[in-house]
Amino acid sequence: MPAVQEQSAGTLLERYAGNLTQTPLLCEEEPMDPADVTRDIKRADLLQMYYYLRLTRALEDRVTALYRQGRIVGGVYTSHGMEAIAVGYASALERNDVIAPFHRDMGAFLIRGFTPGEVLAQYLGKRTGPTKGKDGNVHMGDLKRGMIGFVSHLADNLPVATGVALAFKIRGERRVAFTGTGDGGTSRGDFHEAMNFAAVRKLPVVLFCNNNQYAYSTPQRLQMAIHDVVDRAKAYGMPGEIVDGNDVAAVYLASKRAIELARAGGGPTFLEFKTMRMHGHSEHDPAKYVPRKLLEEWKKKDPILKAEQLLVQLGYGDDAYFHEVGERVKKEVEAGLEFAEQSPLPEGPEVLEGVFAEKADSY
Amino acid sequence: MPAVQEQSAGTLLERYAGNLTQTPLLCEEEPMDPADVTRDIKRADLLQMYYYLRLTRALEDRVTALYRQGRIVGGVYTSHGMEAIAVGYASALERNDVIAPFHRDMGAFLIRGFTPGEVLAQYLGKRTGPTKGKDGNVHMGDLKRGMIGFVSHLADNLPVATGVALAFKIRGERRVAFTGTGDGGTSRGDFHEAMNFAAVRKLPVVLFCNNNQYAYSTPQRLQMAIHDVVDRAKAYGMPGEIVDGNDVAAVYLASKRAIELARAGGGPTFLEFKTMRMHGHSEHDPAKYVPRKLLEEWKKKDPILKAEQLLVQLGYGDDAYFHEVGERVKKEVEAGLEFAEQSPLPEGPEVLEGVFAEKADSY
């Protein structure tokens, strides 16, 4: 079995490998600028987030291409145009915190140290993927890296995340669980039961809605009679906030506030990240039901574009730098692909392994 | 098989037999008084509600007594002290409307023409009960009388009621569905899914919470982090109202408004009926977990007492009248008990009947 491929062996942001042996995920440097953002986000953190935005995009674009070539079978759901959400919130968490991600949160996996090679191995059904071929695409997790495996059944992992937070509370740990679902997922009963339980027990959990305005083909207005998903929080006496989901700094800051509130014993927060799904529901879906004009508008708010504008404004980066990052992530993705392609497929009888656990560790 | 016993063969309120062959359930007389209540509720309607309050109380007290004597086996859940809710809302509906009741809504069954005899036969597992012995206590229903059978699994019937309303909407009928659950039941996912669907499709359904402040032994504060259950409605963009659940006139009027809104195409309303469970969860539960003082306070707000005060104030009734009604319902209940006791038990092989339907009618 090939060794798990290292993702960020280079120099650019080497301290931020997303490897959980490092703590915290973000460096301790002081903010460098008096402006709003710069007061609360460290320069290196912002640069790291930019890197992960690019890495997410490059990786998922590669997945999409592989899918179109028929080299990936099964469903492909990307976060194209929504990368800022997972990158932002995962960057705001500490390494001991636990994420129960949404199905368009590739950035969170990367920040938690899932390498492009592992992710591509997962998509290709290879034994070196986090599920060893047992499951595909974003249905991966790893408790050692604080990532709860995604379950197709939308919102099922929200109650699970409240239980993670409950464990923290019972054990008296200052850790936080972070979880969310789509606008569609908020219609499910499990969303309700999780929100309610979190609120009643003031659990250290942050719950978000990745509101990209469609659940598959179903527009928000056919899913709920409210304009802002954040209004759901009122049913639970839970604070809620609307956040620009395409602005990684905004996502980061709002997440950070909610996380720190939870960590301090203040209970859960509900965050609505407003965004737009820029591809089809999955890559086989041309999404003709989305007005083209809407997509054009949202294209202008592309999270990578936005991040670059911010970096330029703050004097943190320029075109050359962006290009350099682009080259770097491209190389990482291609190296990952090589790793994944060279990895072996599992063998038939492995089907029989792992139905039952032999032991259960603490995390 | 004994004929189904007639409940209101007397003279007092004979027009209000709750029999669905009469339309509407309440008479068409004009209000008699300029005061608030009298403007909107007809005298006869108020008197009828009073009658049903008394009948409910008498019947359920009899059930409790039979349970204590060991003559009723299985669970006994009464509406003691909460009778105004079912009596109030069921009186506000038209005969074509459909009720999916809560488990403490005996008044609704009576108003829909379930006789004390039938109800007691149900409790005693007799073949003349609405479920022919297949099920017990309040788990009864009858589509011909517009009553959906209660399912133990709390809140399960809320989605069902939205479907009833959907049928009305699809067929273009001006009918309304009325359903609810307890404070406890509002924690379930099915509550959420029903509320949401009703709101999205603007269905002609009224949903209520019978908030008696406890779910079995669990006080409201351990069930939800909000003070008023009505706040749940905000998650769905649905109008909500808090109502004094012990005041039959208030319940009636609030229900009426919500029903008429729904009937006019204005969509669903959520009503929170504030009340208090005055007995144990079921009759075997002494409810020691409820502060005695709380019960004493609420005893002063007993719905029958309140109704009598109102009737006296309006000059609609006096002690003699109340006594007369009391005698009447007592007789009806005793006659019902005789009917129930004389009714045959089902025979063993009847177990095998009715798993599948041979036909499905329209209602």
Place this chain on the structure above:
Amino acid sequence: MTTETVQRQQEVTYLEAISQALDEEMTRDERVFLMGEDIGTYGGAFKITEGFMAKYGEWRVIDTPLAESGFVGAAIGAAMMGLRPVVEMQFADFISCAFDQITEVAAKNHYRWGAAVPMVIRAPFGGGVHGGPFHSECPEGWFFHSPGLKIVAPSTPYDAKGLLKAAIRDPNPVLYFEHKFLYRRIKAVLPSEDYIVPIGKADVKRAGNDISLITYGAMVHLALEAAELLAQEGIDLEVVDLRTLIPLDKDRVYESVRKTSKAILLHEDNKTGGIGAEIAALLAEDCFDHLDGPVLRIAPPDTPVPFSTPLEEYFRPKVSDIATAARKLAAY
């Protein structure tokens, strides 16, 4: 030549057969309406209801919020009022979210208080499509054990259309398991006139004398393939397609096994507690004296459906599994 061309044109896929059944029933009976995720504007994840919303309007083709329990519950309510809802699960796997409504409400209402619940739940099930653990499940085994439900699982376009029509006309809740793998892989010419395939009737898809191979769904095709292969070896399989799982056509199954004296049960659902277990038990009780050999079961192992191709291939029953079992039994 001309006739052949005409016939070719009339060939429809399994998927189209389902679509036709829905369309014809909606035209025939205005009480029939559809609910599900993305079935309206989008025409459904598999495009079975493409064009339906334009034809029948948005109150007979209802795009629901993402809430299986809620919309199955709503279908129950509408059915009790006299409509004929047909609900689509986007994938059969998500039926677990509506499990409570199906087993506790829909299944028991008529028994408990006499309320008929005439509704259909369409559930695209089964593997072989690289779907992994959550897009390949065979959930029929869960419901097999809940009195009050009928369950069908067609294997051909003819049966798919006829059983769906029968399901829609049935006064009970019917779970209709349609196999995703078959959607576009098999075709047939269907009768032009209205027909149903009655619920509760198995069908012998291939007559044979040596061994009864009892199965349903996509496995019927595997069974037929194996039967051809084994015929060359002189082993004559009778392939019994159950078509309906509840109520089970015991008579037809018994008739076959009493003739052949040997039985193999084949399904794609997990082995333990699958429908094969029930049939084997029935045979061991009611046909014991006719059995000339053990009753064999061929089914996937007791694991979730794995994603990766070599794993899923290992997981799924194969022609060679049938051949091995049949040779063993034939030699018995």
Place this chain on the structure above:
Amino acid sequence: MTTETVQRQQEVTYLEAISQALDEEMTRDERVFLMGEDIGTYGGAFKITEGFMAKYGEWRVIDTPLAESGFVGAAIGAAMMGLRPVVEMQFADFISCAFDQITEVAAKNHYRWGAAVPMVIRAPFGGGVHGGPFHSECPEGWFFHSPGLKIVAPSTPYDAKGLLKAAIRDPNPVLYFEHKFLYRRIKAVLPSEDYIVPIGKADVKRAGNDISLITYGAMVHLALEAAELLAQEGIDLEVVDLRTLIPLDKDRVYESVRKTSKAILLHEDNKTGGIGAEIAALLAEDCFDHLDGPVLRIAPPDTPVPFSTPLEEYFRPKVSDIATAARKLAAY
């Protein structure tokens, strides 16, 4: 006399055995905690956790909102973090509301991505207590078919305590079906030292030579009663108590049937698709050559559990049903 009195004092009911197991495990291992409706202040609908909240505090004895899916999901999350949640269903019937979390999340997490889910769901099940369709269900058949779950169903105070301890110590999700009818009806003196009953081991509750009567839960007592009766007629039943339903102790079952050559399966769960079907199928495949007669099943008919006493009596298996079956088999 004195010794006898002491022993009498030590006798505990099935219910107390469960309570003891919880108490001892909570004391032994601070990771163990409880969740459920009304288990705290009230001590549970059946009073199994009476006094626990005072002893262990309100974060280890959690009164939940009325939301089975939510609190089972929460238990899964806490279990993955390393705690050992024990969840109580107020009645087993309500487990349908948590079905999705149990089958899709708890059962599959370890297989899919290696996350152990060490949790227990206690479910008071079964009839004979005038509970009607929603307070008497035997839901074990639904879960029998979901790989990744373990299922136990003790019949005695000894097994109840030992299996619950084993379940709590198991690194997998375990469904613990405790029979309401037995709660206060049976008593036994239990060992004073810590013990477990290993998951996966059946127990011969009565040795016999003529017929294997295989069962579990409350039916074990019916089986023993029938065995006494039949012994007088010279029919010697071996009563095998499965104790664990998944993983099934095939070896022990086969050993018994190979000895007796005849088998009756008895359960309180509905007949079709019940666990008896699986065992009959196993016997028909793996013990065919040893069978000297049909494999008989005794189980209620395929209906919900009816409320009224004469109906429920008709519905439930009886000693006479066993006697009839045994006489038939003995004469075979």
